[in-house]
Amino acid sequence: MNDLTRCSRCILPATLDSITFDDDGVCSHCRKYEKDFDEWDRISARREKDFEKLLEKAKSLNRPYDCLVPLSGGKDSTYALWLCTSVYKLKTLAVTFDNGYLSTPARDNIRNALRSCNADHIFYSVNKGNSASLFRTFALKTGDFCNACMRGINYSIENAVRSFRIPLVIKGSGRRVQYVSQIKEVTSLNTASYFANVIKGTDSHETFGHFAGGKHRLEFQKIAGGIADILSISRTTMMRFIPQHVGMYDYIYKPFPEIADIIRKEMGWKDASGSVEHLDCELHDIPFYKDTLRIPGITKYTFHSSGLIRQGLMTREEALQKEETEIRSGGSPQELKKFLHENDIMMEDYVNAVTGAENSRFEPVFQKMARNIYHRFRRF
Secondary structure, eight states, X not given: OTTSOBOSSSOOBTTOTTOOBOTTSOBHHHHHHHHHHTXXXXXXXXXXXXXXXXXXXXXXXXXXXXXXXXXXXXXXXHHHHHIIXXXXXXXXXXXXXXXXXXXXXXXXXXXXXXXXXXXXXXXXEOOHHHXXXXXXXXXXXXXXXXXXXXXXXXXXXXXXXXXXXXXXXXXXXXXXXXXXTTSGGGOOOOOHHHHHHHHTTSTHHHHHGGGGTTTXXXXXXXXXXXXXXXXXXXXXXXXXXXXXXXXXXXXXXXXXXXXXXXXXXXXXXXXXXXXXXXXXXXXXXXXXXHHHHHSXXXXXXXXXXXXXXXXXXXXXXXXXXXHHHHHHHOSXXXXXXXXXXXXXXXXXXXXXXXXXXXXXXXXXXXXXXXXXXXXXXXXX
16 A cells, blocks of 8 residues: 555545656646635635525426425435425425435435425335346446446436426535546436447336336436536526426535534434445445445555545545455455345456446437536536
């Protein structure tokens, strides 16, 4: 570990293909974060006003619901639900997707949150027996079964948005806190077209082909929203014609300790997580283990710790100590062995898929180009 070249500010290693370092040894990811967010204090009031304009526009359309909040039971989605219902008094529909591995703490948090606020709720779930073939297909063809779950989440959102003509989707996310999604090597590909290409010709197509139904609709909505950001077109203007998908933290940001205090008090939320970051999925540590197989010199904490360092919530020394501890512990997570057994996958076959898969071959060229342009020019 001591011989590994790392960013002098965070702990990202030089083994990432997408990383570069300046003369001070600071990585390109830290510099981009600095460029995008160091001026946050100066513009935060403006961003909050932009957010409030979005909400007022959504209310003015007088639809059955003003907004939809995807609710996983984690801290961010619970906070988003609290903001929408208790602070901004929006007519809110919460939507939950259970991939068969929704954790007990997440279920408890969802139940407590819904008791504490005025929101309707739709709960989508898949049968584990049916989903086994889907997970197996993704695990062995792409090495990443999380993309199948993400498509399920997006399908449930899209279905509700279309059914109730919901103008605004508010997610407990944002570029400032999405440590992994900004890193090319580990970006999830969860579009409907990607999903359709992976399951094409497999047993999963008959059972889950509808997840890719109307496959360009949600993707068009997201791309249109990104283009609006790049061209500085108001999302309030776009909302009348196209449902808008926004990350809450791109407009309103609070450090996790402050958020935790609020949702514990107001929503009965409890942090029972033993995973890196999330408590909603029983399998959540597995994707981080997958990354360690693909990228030399990282642990399941590397990306998360680097994000916390940039936010000022962890020191570099604390992060390096965490890396050392994790390297000494080693091994694959117990959840992986259980998952592979339940879905009839051999460990050797899974590892070969992870290390040999090239996920981008399933992504349509036009979507790849649009995604690259969007992430290149988008700021907040």
